[in-house]
Amino acid sequence: MVAANKEMSHEAAANDRVMFGFWVYLMTDLLMFTVLFAVYAVLHGNTAGGPSGRELFSLPLALTETLILLTSSLTCGIGMIAARRGSKKQVLVWFSITFVLGLAFFGLEMKEFAEFIHEGHTLQSSAFLSSFFTLVGTHGLHIISGLLWIVITLAFVLKRGLNPHMIRKLGLLSLYWHFLDIVWIFIFTVVYLMAFV
Amino acid sequence: MSSTHSTKHQPKSEHGTTESYVIGFLFSIVFTIIPYLLVVNRSVSGSALLATILGFAVLQMIIQILFFLHLGRGPKPLYNVVFFISTVSIILVVIGGSLFIMKHLHYNMSPTEVTKNRAEKEAIYQVGGRKTGACQAIGANHKVTIGDGIVNPLHTRASLCDTLTFISQDNTLHEITFGPHPRHDTYAGEDELPLRKGRGNTITLNQLGTYQFHDHLHPELSGEFAVSP
Numbered sequence: 001m002v003a004a005n006k007e008m009s010h011e012a013a014a015n016d017r018v019m020f021g022f023w024v025y026l027m028t029d030l031l032m033f034t035v036l037f038a039v040y041a042v043l044h045g046n047t048a049g050g051p052s053g054r055e056l057f058s059l060p061l062a063l064t065e066t067l068i069l070l071t072s073s074l075t076c077g078i079g080m081i082a083a084r085r086g087s088k089k090q091v092l093v094w095f096s097i098t099f100v101l102g103l104a105f106f107g108l109e110m111k112e113f114a115e116f117i118h119e120g121h122t123l124q125s126s127a128f129l130s131s132f133f134t135l136v137g138t139h140g141l142h143i144i145s146g147l148l149w150i151v152i153t154l155a156f157v158l159k160r161g162l163n164p165h166m167i168r169k170l171g172l173l174s175l176y177w178h179f180l181d182i183v184w185i186f187i188f189t190v191v192y193l194m195a196f197v
Numbered sequence: 198m199s200s201t202h203s204t205k206h207q208p209k210s211e212h213g214t215t216e217s218y219v220i221g222f223l224f225s226i227v228f229t230i231i232p233y234l235l236v237v238n239r240s241v242s243g244s245a246l247l248a249t250i251l252g253f254a255v256l257q258m259i260i261q262i263l264f265f266l267h268l269g270r271g272p273k274p275l276y277n278v279v280f281f282i283s284t285v286s287i288i289l290v291v292i293g294g295s296l297f298i299m300k301h302l303h304y305n306m307s308p309t310e311v312t313k314n315r316a317e318k319e320a321i322y323q324v325g326g327r328k329t330g331a332c333q334a335i336g337a338n339h340k341v342t343i344g345d346g347i348v349n350p351l352h353t354r355a356s357l358c359d360t361l362t363f364i365s366q367d368n369t370l371h372e373i374t375f376g377p378h379p380r381h382d383t384y385a386g387e388d389e390l391p392l393r394k395g396r397g398n399t400i401t402l403n404q405l406g407t408y409q410f411h412d413h414l415h416p417e418l419s420g421e422f423a424v425s426p
């Protein structure tokens with residue numbers, strides 16, 4: 001009984017350490033986004049005679065992206081509850097839904113980028129567009145990494161089942177996904193909504 | 198803490214339940230839709246709208262942190278909360294500091310003004326077929342003398358691309374700037390013309406309209422000039 005308790009607390013301590021380490025990573029990542037946000041805030045008016053955000057952005061598209069990402073955060077959370085209950089099948093279902101929503105979000109983001117570039121508004125057009133593509137593109141890159149991570153983790157779940165290590169990995173994954181959601185909220189507000197104020 | 202619920206499947210309080218996730222989700226949807234509608238319908242405007250939508254973003258963040266990230270519900274001591282708070286302070290310093298510094302830099306040295314000034318000084322009246330606003334041919338010269346409390350003449354009429362020379366005739370330092378005192382406007386890329394004893398300083402009149410000028414050190418010394426095509 002005592003030994004089992006010790007084992008438990010050892011496992012829990014390791015969990016806490018990993019969680020804290022990952023949290024430190026997330027916060028440093030947040031600082032990187034902060035710098036990109038600061039650059040955008042400073043440069044968003046420098047359009048070099050080109051179009052401004054108000055002329056380029058589509059608010060309904062940005063809203064759709066936001067709702068998709070928020071929903072994916074919910075499905076990710078429900079998947080996490082399923083993981084802690086030990087329901088492998090539900091984990092696979094909910095995280096797959098998260099993956100599909102994430103992919104849809106990324107697709108919309110890329111569609112927007114492609115339209116801008118097709119109309120000749122590229123990274124090189126103005127300081128505004130450089131900072132826009134860098135900020136939103138970095139978020140997109142994080143989303144793609146998250147999608148890859150989901151695929152890899154689900155493959156492991158499928159192969160090895162839900163052991164405590166797997167649950168911890170899923171926990172980190174969901175933390176990362178929720179974090180991207182928060183960053184997006186600020187992109188939605190600062191980049192898209194504020195362009196129309 | 199609550200001993201009434203001890204079902205096997207009850208998730209630990211630090212992780213949240215399906216209900217808490219759904220509640221958080223609904224909150225986040227509401228906090229997305231409201232600022233969106235405010236912006237689309239323009240029911241509020243200007244800085245009030247800006248403050249409102251930023252406020253909703255912060256509310257949204259708090260909701261996400263409480264309901265999805267479960268920050269602050271882990272084992273104590275809460276190092277991650279401390280780390281989060283310090284990160285937020287750095288964020289505020291970086292964003293606030295950048296905006297503050299760049300705004301002042303822009304105000305004192307706006308790129309257009311600097312470019313205009315340079316174009317005028319180097320007589321670059323076009324670059325790649327685009328007019329810079331600098332004059333191609335310089336017209337007549339007008340003089341304004343400043344000394345012993347008198348500006349002469351008080352009104353100057355000139356044509357575009359004429360030049361205007363301010364001449365100091367006393368022993369005090371004058372600083373000619375534009376607009377009514379205490380404003381410090383810019384004309385032709387110049388925001389301040391220092392006039393030392395007996396010296397002059399010339400500007401090219403490349404902006405149409407009527408402008409006031411004054412001595413920033415002795416605001417009672419003022420006058421105006423009108424530039425017509």
